[in-house]
Amino acid sequence: MRILRWIGVILFGLTGCVLAFLSVGGAFATLQQRYEAWWGFLLLGLPLAAVLLGTAWALGTGQRVRPVVGTLLAIAALVYTLALAGITIAASTAVARARDLFAGLAFVPVAMFWPAPVLLTVLAGALLWKQGVRLAPYLFAGIALGWLTGWAGLWVVLLGSASPSRPIDRLGRVAEPSLWESWTYRLGLLMHPEAWPVHLFFLLPAALALGLGVLGSRRR
Structure with missing residues (x-):
């Protein structure tokens, strides 16, 4: 069970970090192109990234998931x-x-x-x-x-x-x-x-x- 828990920590943590990076990167790239929809990347990606990272934190610290x-x-x-x-x-x-x-x-x-x-x-x-x-x-x-x-x-x-x-x-x-x-x-x-x-x-x-x-x- 401990191995599965740490596998979940790694998977959720990496996926959350990648999603957060893509959201911020997409917003920055869109802002550089002077488009008005840059905030859409942050709005769509960061909440889900927070869910993934929070799940990894709960699994890693032994909190109630x-x-x-x-x-x-x-x-x-x-x-x-x-x-x-x-x-x-x-x-x-x-x-x-x-x-x-x-x-x-x-x-x-x-x-x-x-x-x-x-x-x-x-x-x-x-x-x-x-x-x-x-x-x-x-x-x-x-x-x-x-x-x-x-x-x-x-x-x-x-x-x-x-x-x-x-x-x-x-x-x-x-x-x-x-x-x-x-x-x-x-x-x-x-x-x-x-x-x-x-x-x-x-x-x-x-x-x-x-x-x-x-x-x-x-x-x-």
């Missing part, structure tokens, strides 16, 4: 959830300002990135199950808040630019909708059946994170 790795995975899930919320708000702003037919493709990165925080949240919840980690409820509450932030930001941006059709009077003037008409129209869009999948896209992971936070705070 499940609480340590579960906590690190929850932190990584929180970082990725906040990143997804930011990407969602940025994509919503771009779509609201654009008049292109294919502007909705800005949401493709959001859909592609969605499995990452969800998977990490589930793994963290499985490892922290009844472990009694005091930090767990706060981490999962932060994850849920991140999903709610992305959901709220999406609708605030999109519905803020939506307005009902404005009729034209006999003099050719466009009649401005009243405040009541504008809010009624936006509320109708929010409750429309076509919007329900979008609500589930954000609210189901938020509910999952809250549930896992409650379970993770309990002891055996």
Whole structure:
């Protein structure tokens, strides 16, 4: 068992170091080329590198592996959830300002990135199950808040630019909708059946994170 433990230390440690080096190196190289996406390398690579290095540390020092790795995975899930919320708000702003037919493709990165925080949240919840980690409820509450932030930001941006059709009077003037008409129209869009999948896209992971936070705070 001791040999297997040290093999795990070496594997996790080397993999974490390589991933951290690639993340920092990729960010530095991108920054040298004056691209604005240099932070993406740090955001994607460093949380996972921290999980790998933390696992190696727990194995090497004889610490309880499940609480340590579960906590690190929850932190990584929180970082990725906040990143997804930011990407969602940025994509919503771009779509609201654009008049292109294919502007909705800005949401493709959001859909592609969605499995990452969800998977990490589930793994963290499985490892922290009844472990009694005091930090767990706060981490999962932060994850849920991140999903709610992305959901709220999406609708605030999109519905803020939506307005009902404005009729034209006999003099050719466009009649401005009243405040009541504008809010009624936006509320109708929010409750429309076509919007329900979008609500589930954000609210189901938020509910999952809250549930896992409650379970993770309990002891055996």
